[in-house]
Structures are given as structure tokens and as C-alpha cells.
Amino acid sequence: MTTLKDVAKLANVDISTVSRALNNKGYVHPQTKKRIMNAVKELSYRPNLLVNGVKKGKRRNICVIIPSLFLSMFGELVQLIEEKARDYEYEIVIINTNDNPDVEELSLKKIRDSYADGLLLVSTGQNKRLIRDINLFDIPVVQIVRNQTDLLSSVDVNYFNCAHEGVYFLHKCGCDRIALINGIMEIRPFYDRYKGYSKACSELDIEDLSINNNYHNMNFFNNGYDKFIELIKKYENIDAILTANDLQAMGVLRAAKDCEYEIPDELKILSLTGYSMGDLLETRISSMEMPLEDIANKSLELLINKIKCKSDYTQVEHITFNTSLNIRETT
Template structure:
């Protein structure tokens, strides 16, 4: 794991900032060019006190000419804040977490915060290492899509005064979260196929230790039971957000149930792998087998056979998680006591695969 601190090396004990070797303009340089003292420049840039309009215009012109960039990190340390959020996600490549992270970063930037991103690869040990680095580093709060194996550590971090927000995955009811109603979306997917006449509906899922997969399976079983249908599921002990996983699971589903007429895949990458496996098996989509993803992304709409999906507002979820966390960081005493949970709904988007 690598954490990049941009242009700054931080000495916490001495509360000093050593800037990079690249020459950078300082407040003194701006003051000298504008023919004012440093305190006037500071007041003008922070809007903390009245500065004559002509003087302020002269200062801003000097800032522009010198390409002055204020040292936000040093300012944050003086104020006891870092203006930085730590973000822990399993991975980004072709997953919903890429869009969630984009939403987080856009909201953070809007609110004057930076982000430090950690990839955990769904490893409990790597997640633990990331959490410890962040809690001892320079962040004001943490947004996490957790594995569920470090609950005590996450609670300890929150108890220490560092706000924590769960995103996509809610593994601890005592910590605020922004997630999706996975159970209902899977029920709706199964009902959609059943209403189209499908009676052998398979599910490609993931680890039941992760909340989204456990909730999807619950919704899948509930809807099948209500319609007196039998389940056909597949899952292996390997990375689940890959096309290879979807490919292998689809082959397993076809072996289990040769009469399979519909497949519900947990994520788009699994669905892409499923399309390949079905083609190799001589199964036409959607004539022989219909296919749907429960976590629709932009890529699904661009496939040769575009994929029907339960679309998740991923960017909106990320932005909301960041907004709520920043509100708690900025107003710790005014923030509601107790965990706050927001749950988004998925929206069915029909395409060629069904």
C-alpha cells in the first residue's frame, strides 16, 4: 500500500512543514510585491478582516503574478485540522467503487478537503494496516467500504474522536452508513424474470461474509420461495469482482441446472464473464437465457449485447457519504448522537440482455 502526501513531508513532533525542493512563492513574497505587510496579505486572502479594495486588488494581482499557492496543510495543522479524508475501498478497476470514490472526491473538493485513498483488496490485514496508518496520520475522518473483520478497530477509531462513515457496505449498525437496499433490488430482479416466464433463475453471488452479498442472497431466496421456485446459485473462494469469476460461476450454474433460463449477476464484471460463458455454451442471450446485473455501471450499456441492470446511484452515494462525514468533522458537537443510516434504491434499466 502506498500513501502519497503530495509535496509535503510532515514532522508532527515539531509541527513543522518541510516543503519540496521545488521553489514556491511565500506570503512574504506576495507582501513584498504588493508593498504591504504579511498580516495584510493574510487578512485579504482569508477574508478575516476588512482590507481596502484597492489594496486587496493589488494583493490578488501579486498572488496571480507569483502563482502563489497557500500551504493548506500547514494552515490545517495550525488550526488543529488537516482538511483531509481517508477513503478505504477494496479496489477500483471496473467496480462500483470507482464511481463512489469519484463522488467522494468531488464533494470533498467542493468543501475544501483532500482525500487519501487506500486499496484494501478485501484483505483484513491490509485493511487493518490502512486504518492504523490513517488514524495515526493526517486525516480528519474516514470513509470505508469494510471487510467486516476489523470492527473493533473501526469502533476504536470512532471512539477516539475520528468520525467514520461506512459506504456501500454496512457491517456495523453502530456506525453511520450510506448504502443500497440490496435485498429489495434482488427481489425485484427475480420478480422481473418470473414475470417474463422464467422458472429456473440462477444467482452469481459473492462472499456471504460481506453484507451486500448476504442481503442479495436473502432477497433472492425470499422471492423464489414466494413463487415456489428452486434456487441455483454459484460462488467460489476467489476475487468476485472479475469477469473470470462470472465466467466460472456461469459454467457452474449450467452444470447444476441445464434448464437455466435466467441469471442474476451481483455486478457488471460478473455479467460480462457470464456473457462469454453463455456464448461458448451455445446459449443465446436473451432468447435462451436472460441476464441481469444487480450493480449497473456505464460499461453495461456499451456491450455488444447491452446488459439490463439494477442501476445504483454510485456517485451520489459517494458524495452523500463525504457530505455527512464533513458535516460531522466541522460540527462535532452539533452532530446527531447515534448512527445515521441512509439507504438508496436501485432503478431497473432494461436493455438487450433481457
């Protein structure tokens, strides 16, 4: 596959010069631009996109990188992003990484050499340097849901407060053996949730009964099921469980019913990343609800402004929303 680097080498110019020429951004000497266009033609470098790019000066494509579409809030979030993007007359390209850093790296490198106007990203946190390079390479980046680096703009949620408030809610429900089934701590929302949970446990003088994952695992249903069994073997008299997301809560709910727990009388379950699915189950899951529509709207607004203004993409803005408690049948 021909890349910008190949075009730059044949035209004997820098990659940044090729980018400016193809995107009609910044001054490029006419003779230099002609040489670049000849190199593009000779190497057959994305000719159809090239024609559109040169004529319009834009492609109106936004890449959205997410961990998973399967039974997760990301599927709903992507739909909201796509609907909002149409209002701006943009189309989106969806990339699913399964939260695999290697897959993410490969996808990012393809985006770097593509004709994307911008990137919305739910990152694993393992490719920060590459992401910053893309942001400097004429493709603005906005992190969504996970603020993995403060050096790039982001739209996310206050996960610390989410878990902190969740513990206090369960404690007010009469629970004092409150466990947390979390995710991998290298991913910032999981880390922040644990800190909020730990802080609340300390303030209420109750035991920390948390279990974290030490590897990337997108099979949250099985993970919730297995971690529940691990919890009840490790700790006695657990009367409430916080989970990192709804799918994990579903696994806990299934395991609890298999173990003949009465929900919510003997065990209360609260998801810390709730979305519409929790309301569709036979036993509806209580949750700290994610403001997905707000995240979709604000992240697109932020990214489109960066694209249209052709501003310095190193300018950083962080937007943080709060979750809201939705009491259903598991508490």
C-alpha cells in the same frame, strides 16, 4: 515510522491528549501542549502536516477505502466523491484494499495515526473493532455501499429489495429457472442479496439455484465465467442468471456466448450492481442500477457535518437508497 503512541510516551501523556493538542480540539494545559510539541519535534513526527494542522486546526483530507478501482463501480464512485469533496474544499486520499482484510487492517492502523479529518469506508467486515476505535479517536467514519455494522453511520442500498425485485422481473419475462451467482456471505450486501433472492424464489415457488463464494475474490470476471460453467453442469434448463455485479455479468455473458447460448432468447442476464459500464458493452447488460451519485453526495454530507460540528461520533445515522431497473440487451 513514528506514531502518536511514540509521541505520547515521550511526552508522558495519553494518546488522546496528543490528539487533542495536535488537532486543537478540547482543552490541553499550555505546559502539557508545549511538552507534546517538543516530543513531536524531537521524533520528527510528520512535521509538515503538523505545521498545517496547528495553524489551520484542520487538514481538509478525507480517506476513502475501497475494495478495487479496476473495472468496478468503485472507480466511478470515487470520482463522484472526489468531485463533490472539492465543493467542500476537501481533498481525498484513496486506499485500495482488494477486499483483503489484512491489507484493510494495515491501512486502518495508518489512518488512525494520521492527520485525516474523516474516513469513508467500504469495509470487508473483518476489522469492526478497529474501525469503531478510529471513530472514537477523533476521526469520524461513514460506511458507504456496505453497512457492515449498525454501530457506525452508513450510506448504502437496499440489497434485499434489489434481488427480490430482480427475481420478479425475470419471472415476468417468462423465466422460472433463475440462478444467482453471488459473493462471499460474510459481506453484508451479498448476504442481503441472497436473502432477497431466496424470499422471491419461495414466494414464486421456484427452485433456489444460487451459488455463493466462500472466499474473498475480486476477480469477478473470471469468477462469473467459472461459476456459469459450474451452474450449467449442476442444474438443467437455466433460463436466467442474476449476478452480484456488472463485471461478474460480463464473465457470464462471455461464458454463455462461448457455450453458444443466444442472449437474451435462451438466457437472460441481470446484474444486481449496475453502473455506467453496463451501457458501454457490445451487448449492453441489463441491471439494477446503483444510485452512485446519491451515495457520494449523501455520504460526504454526513461525514462533513460530523467533521465540522465536532459532534459525538458515536451518534449513528443510516441512509438507505433503492436501486432502479435498467432494461438493456441481456433481458
